[in-house]
Amino acid sequence: MGIVVQKFGGTSVGSLERIENAAKRVLDTLKRGNRAIVVSSAMAGDTDGLIELAKRISEFPNEREMDMLLATGEQKAISLFAMTLRKLGCPAVSLCGWQVPIVTDDVHTKARIMKIGTQRLRNLLEEGYVPVVAGFQGVTDDWEITTLGRGGSDTTAVALAAAMGADCEIYTDVTGVFTADPRVVPNARKLEKISYEEMLELASLGAKVMQIRSVEFAAKYKVRIHVRSSFEEEEGTWIVPEDEIMEKVAVRGITVDTKESRITVVRVPDQPGIAAKLFKALGEAHIVVDMIVQNISHEGYTDMSFTVSKNDAQKAEEIVNKVAREIGAKEVVRDDRVAKVSIVGLGMRSSYGTAAKMFEVLSNNGINIMAISTSEIKISCLIDEKYAELAVRALHEAFIEDGEEIKVENES
Amino acid sequence: MGIVVQKFGGTSVGSLERIENAAKRVLDTLKRGNRAIVVSSAMAGDTDGLIELAKRISEFPNEREMDMLLATGEQKAISLFAMTLRKLGCPAVSLCGWQVPIVTDDVHTKARIMKIGTQRLRNLLEEGYVPVVAGFQGVTDDWEITTLGRGGSDTTAVALAAAMGADCEIYTDVTGVFTADPRVVPNARKLEKISYEEMLELASLGAKVMQIRSVEFAAKYKVRIHVRSSFEEEEGTWIVPEDEIMEKVAVRGITVDTKESRITVVRVPDQPGIAAKLFKALGEAHIVVDMIVQNISHEGYTDMSFTVSKNDAQKAEEIVNKVAREIGAKEVVRDDRVAKVSIVGLGMRSSYGTAAKMFEVLSNNGINIMAISTSEIKISCLIDEKYAELAVRALHEAFIEDGEEIKVENES
Numbered sequence: 010m011g012i013v014v015q016k017f018g019g020t021s022v023g024s025l026e027r028i029e030n031a032a033k034r035v036l037d038t039l040k041r042g043n044r045a046i047v048v049s050s051a052m053a054g055d056t057d058g059l060i061e062l063a064k065r066i067s068e069f070p071n072e073r074e075m076d077m078l079l080a081t082g083e084q085k086a087i088s089l090f091a092m093t094l095r096k097l098g099c100p101a102v103s104l105c106g107w108q109v110p111i112v113t114d115d116v117h118t119k120a121r122i123m124k125i126g127t128q129r130l131r132n133l134l135e136e137g138y139v140p141v142v143a144g145f146q147g148v149t150d151d152w153e154i155t156t157l158g159r160g161g162s163d164t165t166a167v168a169l170a171a172a173m174g175a176d177c178e179i180y181t182d183v184t185g186v187f188t189a190d191p192r193v194v195p196n197a198r199k200l201e202k203i204s205y206e207e208m209l210e211l212a213s214l215g216a217k218v219m220q221i222r223s224v225e226f227a228a229k230y231k232v233r234i235h236v237r238s239s240f241e242e243e244e245g246t247w248i249v250p251e252d253e254i255m256e257k258v259a260v261r262g263i264t265v266d267t268k269e270s271r272i273t274v275v276r277v278p279d280q281p282g283i284a285a286k287l288f289k290a291l292g293e294a295h296i297v298v299d300m301i302v303q304n305i306s307h308e309g310y311t312d313m314s315f316t317v318s319k320n321d322a323q324k325a326e327e328i329v330n331k332v333a334r335e336i337g338a339k340e341v342v343r344d345d346r347v348a349k350v351s352i353v354g355l356g357m358r359s360s361y362g363t364a365a366k367m368f369e370v371l372s373n374n375g376i377n378i379m380a381i382s383t384s385e386i387k388i389s390c391l392i393d394e395k396y397a398e399l400a401v402r403a404l405h406e407a408f409i410e411d412g413e414e415i416k417v418e419n420e421s
Numbered sequence: 422m423g424i425v426v427q428k429f430g431g432t433s434v435g436s437l438e439r440i441e442n443a444a445k446r447v448l449d450t451l452k453r454g455n456r457a458i459v460v461s462s463a464m465a466g467d468t469d470g471l472i473e474l475a476k477r478i479s480e481f482p483n484e485r486e487m488d489m490l491l492a493t494g495e496q497k498a499i500s501l502f503a504m505t506l507r508k509l510g511c512p513a514v515s516l517c518g519w520q521v522p523i524v525t526d527d528v529h530t531k532a533r534i535m536k537i538g539t540q541r542l543r544n545l546l547e548e549g550y551v552p553v554v555a556g557f558q559g560v561t562d563d564w565e566i567t568t569l570g571r572g573g574s575d576t577t578a579v580a581l582a583a584a585m586g587a588d589c590e591i592y593t594d595v596t597g598v599f600t601a602d603p604r605v606v607p608n609a610r611k612l613e614k615i616s617y618e619e620m621l622e623l624a625s626l627g628a629k630v631m632q633i634r635s636v637e638f639a640a641k642y643k644v645r646i647h648v649r650s651s652f653e654e655e656e657g658t659w660i661v662p663e664d665e666i667m668e669k670v671a672v673r674g675i676t677v678d679t680k681e682s683r684i685t686v687v688r689v690p691d692q693p694g695i696a697a698k699l700f701k702a703l704g705e706a707h708i709v710v711d712m713i714v715q716n717i718s719h720e721g722y723t724d725m726s727f728t729v730s731k732n733d734a735q736k737a738e739e740i741v742n743k744v745a746r747e748i749g750a751k752e753v754v755r756d757d758r759v760a761k762v763s764i765v766g767l768g769m770r771s772s773y774g775t776a777a778k779m780f781e782v783l784s785n786n787g788i789n790i791m792a793i794s795t796s797e798i799k800i801s802c803l804i805d806e807k808y809a810e811l812a813v814r815a816l817h818e819a820f821i822e823d824g825e826e827i828k829v830e831n832e833s
Contacts, residue, residue, distance in 0.1 A: 025477055059497070065437055066504045074507070077500035077515050081493040085471070088489035092478045095486070103489050107519070108564055152520055 012134070012175035013038050016048040016144065016166035020182045021239035022086050023053035025093070031239055032093045034180065035139060039099065044134050046173065047101075047141040048166040049090050051082025072117035076146075076156045080105070083143035083162070091141045101139040104129070106146035106154070111165065113147035113155045120147055120155035122164065122226075125172040142169060160220030167223045171230035179219065180239035185246035186211070186218050189263045193398050194405045200261065201244075204251040207261045210353040210387045214264040224248065251355060259356040259363050260408035265401050266349045267394055269299060270322035271379065272329055273314040276339035279306035283336055284313065290328050296321045300349070300391060302380040314380055316391065319345060347379065348397035351389040352404060364388050370407045376400055424546070424587035425450050428460040428556065428578035432594045433651035434498050435465035437505070443651055444505045446592065447551060451511065456546050458585065459513075459553040460578040461502050463494025484529035488558075488568045492517070495555035495574070503553045513551040516541070518558035518566070523577065525559035525567045532559055532567035534576065534638075537584040554581060572632030579635045583642035591631065592651035597658035598623070598630050601675040605810050606817045612673065613656075616663040619673045622765040622799045626676040636660065663767060671768040671775050672820035677809050678761045681711060682734035683791065684741055685726040688751035691718035695748055696725065702740050708733045712761070712803060714792040726792055728803065731757060759791065760809035763801040764820060776800050782819045788812055 015038060017031045031049075038045045059078050063070040070078075087103035094101035109129060113120035133140045144162025147155045157164050163179060170177035186208065189197040203211075205228035212221045218236055227234050227248060237245025277283055284303070291298055301315045317325045326343045333341050350371075357363050367388055371378060376399070380391040392400055427450060429443045443461075450457045471490050475482040482490075499515035506513035521541060525532035545552045556574025559567045569576050575591060582589035598620065601609040615623075617640035624633045630648055639646050639660060649657025689695055696715070703710055713727045729737045738755045745753050762783075769775050779800055783790060788811070792803035804812055 025474065062437065062501060063504060066501065067508045070504045071507050074500045074504045074515060077503075077517075078497060081497045081500075084496070085490060085493045088486045088493075089474060089478065091486045091489075092475060092482045095483050096479045103486060105489075105566075154517075 012044045012046065012173050014046045014048060014166050014170040014173065014175045014177045015180065016162060016178065017050065017090075017180045017239060018162065018182070019050045019053035019056070021180045022049055022051075022090065025089065027239075028086075028090055028093050029097075031180065032090065032097055032099070034239060035094065036097060036099060039139070045139050046130060046134070046169060046175065047087075047090060047139060048144045048162060048169060049083060049086045049141060050144050050162040051079075052086050052089075055082040055085065073153065076117050076154050079156050080143070080146045080154045083145050087141045087143045094139055094141070099139055100137055101141055102133055103141040103143070105143050106165075107148035107152065109142060111142075111147040111168070113149060113157070115149045115151070115153065115155065117153075117155055119158040120149075122147060122157070122168045125168055127172050130169075130173065158222075160223070163220045163223035164226055167226045167230075167232050167234065170232045170234075171226065176233050176235065177227070178235045178237060180237060181218065182238065182240070183218060183236075184238040184241055184243060185236055186248070186262070188261070188409045189401055189405045190265075193265070193401050194263075196405065196410055198409070200246045202247045202249055202254050203261060204254055204355055205248060206251065206386055207353055207355055208248050210351070210384070211262050211264055214266055214349070214351045214353065214387070214389070219248070254355070257356040257359075258354055259360040260352045260354040260404075261356075262353050263401055263404050263408065264351050264353070265397050266351075267347075267397055268319050269316040269347060269349055270319050270325075271314055271316050271344045271347045271391060272322070272325055273312060273342045273344070274329060274333050274338045275312050275342060276310045277313050277333075278337055279309055279311045286336065287313070287329065287332050288315075290332050291317075291325060294324060294328055296325050296328070300380050300382045300389065316347070316349070316380070346394040347391055348394045348400070349389050349391050350397065350400045350404065351387050352408060353387040355386055357386050357388070366407065367404065370403050371400060374399055374403050424456045424458065424585050426458045426460060426578050426582040426585065426587045426589045427592065428574060428590065429462065429502075429592045429651060430574065430594070431462045431465035431468070433592045434461055434463075434502065437501065439651075440498075440502050440505050441509075443592065444502065444509055444511070446651060447506065448509060448511060451551070457551050458542060458546070458581060458587065459499075459502060459506075459551060460556045460574060460581060461495060461498045461553060462556050462574040463491075464498050464501075467494040467497065485565065488529050488566050491568050492555070492558045492566045495557050499553045499555045503551075506551055506553070511551055512549055513553055514545055515553040515555070517555050518577075519560035519564065521554060523554075523559040523580070525561060525569070527561045527563070527565065527567065529565075529567055531570040532561075534559060534569070534580045537580055539584050542581075542585065570634075572635070575632045575635035576638055579638045579642075579644050579646065582644045582646075583638065588645050588647065589639070590647045590649060592649060593630065594650065594652070595630060595648075596650040596653055596655060597648055598660070598674070600673070600821045601813055601817045602677070605677070605813050606675075608817065608822055610821070612658045614659045614661055614666050615673055616666055616767055617660060618663065618798055619765055619767055620660045622763070622796065623674050623676055626678055626761070626763045626765065626799070626801070631660070666767070669768040669771075670766055671772040672764045672766040673768075674765050675813055675816050675820065676763050676765070677813050678763075679759075679806055679809055680731050681728040681759060681761055682731050682737075683726055683728050683756045683759045683803060684734070684737055685724060685754045685756070686741060686745055686750045687724050687754060688722045689725050689745075690749055691721055691723045698748060699725070699741065699744050700727075702744050703729070703737060706736060706740055708737050708740070712792050712794045712801065728759070728761070728792070758806040759803055760806045760812070761801050761803050762809065762812045762816065763799050764816060765799040767798055769798050769800070778819065779816065782815050783812060786811055786815050
C-alpha cells in the first residue's frame with residue numbers, strides 16, 4: 010500500500026463545488042488501496058484579495074505580517090477541504106504548516122523548508138485519517154509563520170512526498186506537460202514522461218506548469234511527480250529521474266519567452282575589465298542578466314549585448330548608460346521587441362547536428378538570430394518578437410513531428 | 422507606567438479605515454505613557470461569511486475543522502492591524518492564540534482558557550513592540566486550534582489583562598453601559614461605574630454590551646474594565662470591584678428581555694416528585710429553564726409555569742405535553758408574547774421596599790405580573806410583551822430619574 014501526496018492548486022479548490030470534485034479524486038485514490046495526504050493552495054482569488062488589502066495599507070507591508078495574513082488563505086481552504094471529505098464519509102484532519110510541522114528558515118515571504126516532522130502525519134495515516142496540509146506555509150524554530158513564495162504549494166507537496174517516501178500528484182488546470190504551448194502549436198502533444206532536468210529547463214524558459222524550486226526539490230530527493238488535470242480523468246505527465254526514461258529524444262519540448270529585453274553597448278573598447286565593470290554595476294542593482302553575447306573585436310573595439318527581464322530593462326539601460334560613458338563606448342541601444350525561442354532535450358547531449366538544424370529551420374523561415382546561448386540539454390536563440398510564434402511552430406514541426414531525423418546514441 | 426489591554430470588536434475593525442482609527446486609539450494610549458496590548462476580533466462580517474461557507478458544506482460541520490476555519494478571521498484582522506500600526510510608525514507584532522500561547526481545554530467551538538503564557542508578551546513589550554493578539558482563539562496542549570464561542574474576544578482581553586496585571590479597555594459601538602436601553606428610554610444615562618455583579622445581572626438579562634463569561638472572568642481576577650466607544654473620545658463605563666463604588670444605589674439599571682416564552686401546565690396533581698419529573702425531562706433535552714412559578718394548591722391540584730428561550734419553546738412544549746399526560750395534568754398552554762422586565766442594583770441588598778415599589782409602578786400603569794423571580798441584587802417580573810417598553814420607561818422614571826426615594830443603608 011503506497012502513500013500518495015495529492016496537491017490541488019487554487020483553481021482546483023476555487024469554489025465549494027470544486028473542492029468537492031477534488032475531494033472525490035482523493036476518495037478514488039483511497040479506493041485504489043492507497044493512503045492519501047492532501048496539500049491545498051488557497052482558493053483562487055483569496056491570496057490576491059489579501060495582498061490587495063495589505064497594499065492598501067502600505068506599498069511595502071511588513072513581510073512578517075504579510076506571512077501572517079497570507080497564511081489564512083490556505084488555512085481556510087484546508088478546513089473546508091477536510092469538512093468536505095468528512096461529509097463524503099472520509100475521516101480527515103486539516104493541518105497548518107506549524108502543526109505538521111513544516112520547519113523553514115526565517116526569510117519571510119520566500120522561506121525555504123529546512124525539515125519536516127512526519128510523526129503526526131504517520132499517526133494520522135495509521136488511524137485512517139486523510140491529513141489535509143496547508144501548502145505554501147511553514148513555521149520557524151521561533152514559532153513564526155512563514156510562506157514559501159508564489160507557487161510554494163508545489164514545493165510543500167514535493168517536500169512532503171520526499172519526507173514520507175510517497176509519490177506526488179500535482180492537480181492543476183492543464184492536463185500535463187506539452188511539447189509546446191498548445192495555444193501556439195495545435196500539433197503539440199502531451200508528454201507521457203519528462204526528466205527533472207528537462208522540466209527544469211522548460212520551467213526556466215517560460216513553461217508555467219510547475220514552480221522551478223519544487224522541481225529542483227523533486228530532483229534532489231527523486232520524488233516522482235504526476236502532473237494532471239483536476240477536471241479530467243486522463244493520465245497526465247510524469248516527471249521522473251532520467252534513468253526511468255527509455256526514449257531519450259534529442260528535443261523534448263520547445264518554449265518561447267517574450268519577457269526579456271536586449272541591451273547592446275555599441276563600440277566598447279576591447280580591454281580586460283570592461284565586461285566585469287558593466288555586469289558588476291548591474292549585479293549591485295540586483296538585476297539578473299540572462300544571455301550575454303560579445304562579438305569579436307575590430308580595430309580594438311567590440312559590441313556587447315545581453316538580455317534582462319523587461320521589468321528591469323529601463324533600470325538596466327540607465328545603469329549601462331552611465332557605465333558606457335565611463336568606459337568610452339559609443340552608444341547604448343535597447344530593444345524590447347525580442348523573443349527567446351528554445352529547444353530542450355536530454356538526448357541533445359549525445360546527438361549530432363541539433364544546433365545546426367535549429368539554425369537552418371530558423372533561416373529557412375527568414376528569421377535572423379540575434380544571439381545564441383546553450384546548456385548541455387538546451388539551445389536558445391534570440392529573435393525578433395514578431396517571428397516568435399512562427400519559430401515555435403517551425404521548430405516543433407522539424408524536431409517533434411518529424412523528429413526521427415536526429416540521431417540519438419544509446420547511452421547505456 | 423501601566424499596561425492597558427485594548428480590545429476592538431468586529432465593527433471597530435470592520436474596514437481598513439476603521440482599523441486605522443482603532444490604531445490611533447492605541448497610539449493615544451502610548452502617548453499617555455502606557456504600554457499597550459491589542460486584542461482584535463475578526464472584521465465585521467468575516468466570521469459570518471466563514472460560517473455560511475461551512476454550513477453550505479454540512480448542516481453540522483465538524484467542530485474541530487470549524488475552529489480551524491473561524492480562527493482565520495482574527496488572524497487576518499491582527500496582521501492588518503499590525504501593518505497599520507507599523508505604517509503609523511509604531512512597531513507592532515501580531516500573535517495568533519497558539520503563539521502567545523493562550524492554552525485552552527479541548528472543547529471545540531466553546532473552549533475555556535486554562536492558562537496564558539506571558540513571557541513572549543513581556544519580551545515584546547520590553548523591546549518596545551505593541552503585541553496584537555487574536556481574540557476568540559486558543560490552542561490545546563496537543564496543538565489543536567480552539568475557539569472560545571461567540572463574544573470570546575472579550576474573554577481573551579480580560580484573561581490577558583488578568584495574566585499581565587493590566588487594565589482592560591473594551592472598544593465597541595456604544596459609548597458605555599446605560600441605565601436602560603437608550604433606544605427605549607430617551608432619559609437613560611450612561612453609568613460612570615458599575616460592579617461586576619450588577620454587570621453580570623444586566624448581561625444575563627439581555628444587555629448586550631459584554632459577554633457574560635468575560636465579566637465572570639473579570640470578577641474572579643479583579644480586572645478593571647473600561648467599556649467605551651471606538652468612534653467617540655468620551656469616557657465610557659468602568660466595570661470594577663464592588664468596593665470601588667461609593668454610591669450604592671438600589672437600582673443601577675433596568676433591562677427587558679423578550680426572548681423567552683412561558684409554558685404553563687394546568688391542573689397538576691400537587692404531589693412530591695411531579696416538578697422533578699417535569700424539569701428532569703427538560704434538562705435531559707438540554708433546555709435551560711429560567712423563571713419557575715408554582716401557585717398554592719386548590720383541592721390537591723396546582724398550576725405550574727416556567728419560561729424557556731423562544732428557540733427552545735416548541736421542543737419544550739412537546740416534552741411537557743408528554744409528561745403532562747403521564748402525570749394527569751389537564752393541559753399545557755404556551756405563550757410566546759411575554760417579556761421579562763428586571764431591575765438590578767447592589768443597593769437592593771440593604772434597601773427596603775424596592776420590590777413593593779416595582780410592583781406598584783407596574784400596577785399603576787395597568788400592567789399585570791405573570792411571574793416574579795428575584796436574586797440578591799435583582800427583581801424580574803414577567804409581563805405581557807405589549808407592555809415591555811412602557812414598563813421599562815415607567816420603572817426608569819421611578820427608580821433612576823426619581824431614585825432618591827429608596828433608602829440605601831451604608832454597608833461600611
